[in-house]
Amino acid sequence: MKTLRAQTVDDGQAPMPSAQVVFKVLSQNSSNNIFLKNAGLPTPSSKSSPSREAALQLRKKTAAAEEVLERTASLFDELQKQEQESHLML
Numbered sequence: 001m002k003t004l005r006a007q008t009v010d011d012g013q014a015p016m017p018s019a020q021v022v023f024k025v026l027s028q029n030s031s032n033n034i035f036l037k038n039a040g041l042p043t044p045s046s047k048s049s050p051s052r053e054a055a056l057q058l059r060k061k062t063a064a065a066e067e068v069l070e071r072t073a074s075l076f077d078e079l080q081k082q083e084q085e086s087h088l089m090l
Helices: 004-010 018-029 034-038 050-089
Strands: none
């Protein structure tokens, strides 16, 4: 297994800075990123990103709207049946 530093040199690119190597390794292999936080480096969040949260809320709203639409369609069908029955009685 090559190290991250060796991989970048083999690819013909400039060597990766040590801080970036540490960041990559810690962010991939650790769920507790206290070192990264203390170093002032951004940490990959295990929480949902804002776009994920927005997508989840949109799905919830869509599901709620579909449920209301189904109930409305059901009530409409029921009213149509009642109207037809009342016309038959006349």
